[in-house]
Amino acid sequence: MSPPAAKVTVLESSEVAPPPGSVPESSLPFTIFDIVWLYAAPVQRLFFYPFPHSPGHFLDSLLPTLKSALSLTLRDFYPLSGKIRLRPGSHDKYELHYVEGDSVSFTVVEHDGDFDELSGRPGCEYARLLHLVPQLADPGNGRRPVTAVQVTLFPNRGVAVAVTVHHSACDGSSSTRFISSWASRTAARSGKAAPAPALPFFDRTMIPNPSDVYSRFCSNFAVDAQSTESIMMNLAPPGAILGNFTINADQLRRLKEMTSSKSKYSFHCSTIAVTYAYAWVCLVRARGYPKEKHLYLAFAGDCRRRLQPPLPTEYFGNCIACYFVEAKAGDLAGEDGFTTAARLVGETIERLKHDPLEGMDNWPEKYREIRTQQPFIVAGSPTFKVYDVDFGWGRPVKVHAPSIAWIGAMSVSESRDADGGVEIGLALPKQEMHEFGAQFSLLCV
Numbered sequence: 001m002s003p004p005a006a007k008v009t010v011l012e013s014s015e016v017a018p019p020p021g022s023v024p025e026s027s028l029p030f031t032i033f034d035i036v037w038l039y040a041a042p043v044q045r046l047f048f049y050p051f052p053h054s055p056g057h058f059l060d061s062l063l064p065t066l067k068s069a070l071s072l073t074l075r076d077f078y079p080l081s082g083k084i085r086l087r088p089g090s091h092d093k094y095e096l097h098y099v100e101g102d103s104v105s106f107t108v109v110e111h112d113g114d115f116d117e118l119s120g121r122p123g124c125e126y127a128r129l130l131h132l133v134p135q136l137a138d139p140g141n142g143r144r145p146v147t148a149v150q151v152t153l154f155p156n157r158g159v160a161v162a163v164t165v166h167h168s169a170c171d172g173s174s175s176t177r178f179i180s181s182w183a184s185r186t187a188a189r190s191g192k193a194a195p196a197p198a199l200p201f202f203d204r205t206m207i208p209n210p211s212d213v214y215s216r217f218c219s220n221f222a223v224d225a226q227s228t229e230s231i232m233m234n235l236a237p238p239g240a241i242l243g244n245f246t247i248n249a250d251q252l253r254r255l256k257e258m259t260s261s262k263s264k265y266s267f268h269c270s271t272i273a274v275t276y277a278y279a280w281v282c283l284v285r286a287r288g289y290p291k292e293k294h295l296y297l298a299f300a301g302d303c304r305r306r307l308q309p310p311l312p313t314e315y316f317g318n319c320i321a322c323y324f325v326e327a328k329a330g331d332l333a334g335e336d337g338f339t340t341a342a343r344l345v346g347e348t349i350e351r352l353k354h355d356p357l358e359g360m361d362n363w364p365e366k367y368r369e370i371r372t373q374q375p376f377i378v379a380g381s382p383t384f385k386v387y388d389v390d391f392g393w394g395r396p397v398k399v400h401a402p403s404i405a406w407i408g409a410m411s412v413s414e415s416r417d418a419d420g421g422v423e424i425g426l427a428l429p430k431q432e433m434h435e436f437g438a439q440f441s442l443l444c445v
């Protein structure tokens with residue numbers, strides 16, 4: 001039986017902006033790394049913190065600091081208060097434009113649901129988490145909002161902080177840096193020691209940005225006029241569960257050993273390679289695809305340090321490219337499926353390290369073609385360290401990336417509890433989640 005619908009009361013619906021006069025009007029032109037995500041699912045994170053106090057205590061003692069720290073952080077990350085718009089006089093050149101008065105929507109709600117259940121493991125119904133996640137407002141005057149923040153109070157139990165960012169404004173690395181900076185600043189203003197965050201870097205001049213590739217990405221959207229609307233919509237399967245699985249350090253070690261003992265490989269068998277391979281194989285087995293079906297895994301590689309010359313890790317925006325692995329369902333579901341997948345992922349990683357921009361001229365067509373094949377997409381990264389995001393209230397008990405449900409993707413982060421482990425998030429219909437769990441426990445013994 002479904003639990004009764006939660007009562008959600010909006011306590012505050014406001015806007016937070018950089019301090020008045022602190023940021024001049026400015027524009028960041030979209031690069032090819034940004035335009036790719038114009039119609040993509042947003043970058044979202046939802047953090048749960050235990051907080052055994054009344055909402056009144058939060059509103060009086062913590063909310064003012066949280067908001068003033070957000071305002072100061074938005075001064076540093078000012079494009080996140082800005083809006084996406086077409087450059088004046090252009091029909092396909094987009095930019096991230098900030099002008100005094102631009103702001104981020106900031107909502108505070110009280111929720112009478114069960115904090116432990118919503119933040120619990122192994123997971124919870126996706127629809128129940130939607131009340132906790134802010135949506136980006138519709139564009140006004142041709143300018144699309146970029147960021148929305150929601151704080152949800154569970155009286156005497158906990159607090160959830162959720163941030164939604166339009167993906168064409170920045171990738172997971174930049175958005176996590178923004179949230180981490182906001183959290184550190186909040187903690188520091190509350191008197192808790194927190195490391196000073198590095199400032200973002202905005203210069204676009206070193207980004208490879210061939211104009212014909214940019215234009216072909218744009219014409220993809222024009223060709224897709226019908227489907228782009230649906231790409232923007234949340235297409236989570238009805239009744240989807242947002243579930244979590246952890247591969248601990250010992251299991252990772254054994255998976256790496258399995259790969260090295262069964263294949264003569266010429267790649268570094270990393271934690272990420274075995275994690276992607278393992279999850280992909282579990283999903284393929286759970287779904288029971290026809291053997292001959294061609295399947296695709298799509299994952300991002302951070303290009304910042306891999307470009308020549310390299311960009312600082314603080315580069316703000318999108319600086320990720322998508323890499324694809326193709327295999328037949330029968331080869332993944334078979335006895336050697338895991339080692340086959342690990343080898344394919346590992347070799348793809350080796351190639352991107354050698355040349356992150358390989359085949360760039362053909363990216364628009366390749367991205368478009370593979371998207372129609374409904375690849376299994378990976379979001380997030382263990383290097384983002386989402387479980388270190390501490391507003392001065394302690395480490396989160398759970399971090400979700402709810403936007404994975406939009407596209408049936410998988411999220412990865414470091415594991416909260418298992419040191420050196422990896423946490424996987426998936427949004428699947430209940431039965432499929434059950435099948436996935438069964439496969440997962442089989443392989444992980």
Ligand SMILES: CC(C)(COP(=O)(O)OP(=O)(O)OC[C@H]1O[C@@H](n2cnc3c(N)ncnc32)[C@H](O)[C@@H]1OP(=O)(O)O)[C@@H](O)C(=O)NCCC(=O)NCCSC(=O)CC(=O)O
Nearest residue numbers: 043044171172270271272273300301302349379380381383
């Ligand atoms: C291409 C990769 C996936 C390949 O990962 P690999 O781990 O195989 O390779 P690597 O060179 O990065 O790392 C090699 C080894 O060094 C370690 N290592 C690397 N960077 C590290 C760091 N900052 N701190 C600690 N260890 C680190 C790795 O754990 C690994 O160890 P060991 O060998 O022990 O394993 C990755 O390099 C990468 O670019 N990740 C970022 C992807 C990303 O930005 N995703 C988000 C996209 S935006 C998005 O999806 C939206 C959203 O987030 O919601």
